[in-house]
Amino acid sequence: MNRVERLIEIARKKKRVVIGLMSGTSVDAIDAVLVRIEGNARDGARVEKLRFGSFGFPQEIQTRIKLLFERERDRKLTDPVTGEHPAPWTIEEICHLDFVLGELFAQAANRLIADAGMKADDVDLIAAAGQTIWHRPRPTTEPSTADLPWLDDPITTRSTLAIGQAAVIAERTGIITMGDLRVRDVAAGGHGAPLVAYFDWGQLRHPKLARAMQNIGGIANVTFIPPNATLDAVIAFDTGPGNMVIDSLMYLVTKGAETFDRDGERASRGTVRDDVLAWCMSDPYFQLKPPKTTGRERFGRQFAARMAERFTDVAPDDLIATATAFTAESIAHAYREFIGSHVDEMIVAGGGAKNPALLQKLRERLPDTEIKVYEFLQEKEAMAMALIASDSISGLDTNVASVTGGNSTILGKICL
Numbered sequence: 001m002n003r004v005e006r007l008i009e010i011a012r013k014k015k016r017v018v019i020g021l022m023s024g025t026s027v028d029a030i031d032a033v034l035v036r037i038e039g040n041a042r043d044g045a046r047v048e049k050l051r052f053g054s055f056g057f058p059q060e061i062q063t064r065i066k067l068l069f070e071r072e073r074d075r076k077l078t079d080p081v082t083g084e085h086p087a088p089w090t091i092e093e094i095c096h097l098d099f100v101l102g103e104l105f106a107q108a109a110n111r112l113i114a115d116a117g118m119k120a121d122d123v124d125l126i127a128a129a130g131q132t133i134w135h136r137p138r139p140t141t142e143p144s145t146a147d148l149p150w151l152d153d154p155i156t157t158r159s160t161l162a163i164g165q166a167a168v169i170a171e172r173t174g175i176i177t178m179g180d181l182r183v184r185d186v187a188a189g190g191h192g193a194p195l196v197a198y199f200d201w202g203q204l205r206h207p208k209l210a211r212a213m214q215n216i217g218g219i220a221n222v223t224f225i226p227p228n229a230t231l232d233a234v235i236a237f238d239t240g241p242g243n244m245v246i247d248s249l250m251y252l253v254t255k256g257a258e259t260f261d262r263d264g265e266r267a268s269r270g271t272v273r274d275d276v277l278a279w280c281m282s283d284p285y286f287q288l289k290p291p292k293t294t295g296r297e298r299f300g301r302q303f304a305a306r307m308a309e310r311f312t313d314v315a316p317d318d319l320i321a322t323a324t325a326f327t328a329e330s331i332a333h334a335y336r337e338f339i340g341s342h343v344d345e346m347i348v349a350g351g352g353a354k355n356p357a358l359l360q361k362l363r364e365r366l367p368d369t370e371i372k373v374y375e376f377l378q379e380k381e382a383m384a385m386a387l388i389a390s391d392s393i394s395g396l397d398t399n400v401a402s403v404t405g406g407n408s409t410i411l412g413k414i415c416l
């Protein structure tokens, strides 16, 4: 059977074994999940987890990827550990890391298959969203195209860039790979995020309860699903920072020794400074109406550095407590301002769900909402990518147009 015949065979299957690969804005690890999927999101797909693995990045690679997010004008930022100014990134570095990440994603998939006691032939499809390194959610017009005689309208577009070559993943695993999941939605006029809303709706809609699926990764995003919702009734957007500001401040105050506040220990010891919290909440992002997306460009190292520089009198534990309250407050603010109806249950996933201080601060701010931790808290995003790829192979539209702001479309690029 040649590769195209194999693709057609997979497209016709009712049940598929799929690997979802995910690395979020924290750049901490590749989350890889092996699932068996029966049906599709519309008919309430059965997604059975067979195996999960989290494959940590070497610190060196993590640092280099994070550097790709830094804005050129903020390059004066000094690394608190080495004291060095980051070298300007080059297209050569991006090009190289695209393939290095492709290799790492591929080896994570191969290791996961071996750990599950399976073979590559047992797997139908790999889904890889890629590592987003730049995201430009604001539509930008190219002035030079305004007077071009062969164009009806000047070019106006959003853009997003993810690395982790799907071609390398397909080549190294021998498995048909669907990569670059976000770009088609951007081409369709959307933000390219949050993609996970499709999975949340497919797996977690409830006949009677209004549910908010709150993911707290580097960035935090919510999917609000009214009782018995149809896909176009879903609301989803980035609420703001997840762990990103906490992580960056931990790196700063420990001079690089620690990259996150394990179990919220420092936040629990510290006291929230209301003036600092108010300064954080004054960021214009919180006044924008959905659809809206954000990233490391806004709430990354520069944000944390500005916060620490402005409030030099704040003790390190108080700074971490305030950053933790900032995440909780920005989530609660988003629910109050932009969801507009009562939320019965908040189901939390992502690394932030492992931070008890953060959960506590959420509970204080949303006393009428029951806050639970999702059983697949670390797997969820990778599972979502797997479901999206599986449904795309079935020929279904897989973005949630009402939340990304684009047209309904089918996501993914296929490497045979």
Ligand SMILES: Nc1ncnc2c1ncn2[C@@H]1O[C@H](COP(=O)(O)OP(=O)(O)O)[C@@H](O)[C@H]1O
Binding pocket: 023, 024, 025, 026, 027, 028, 029, 216, 217, 218, 219, 243, 244, 247, 259, 260, 261, 262, 263, 264, 349, 350, 351, 352, 354, 355, 381
């Ligand atoms: N035990 C823990 N205590 C506190 N925070 C944690 C814990 N485990 C993970 N985290 C946080 O979760 C982050 C990773 O979350 P993750 O969901 O993988 O985000 P992303 O999707 O951005 O990669 C870490 O950077 C850290 O801040």
Ligand SMILES: [Mg+2]
Binding pocket: 023, 024, 026, 027, 028, 029, 031, 217
């Ligand atoms: Mg992660």
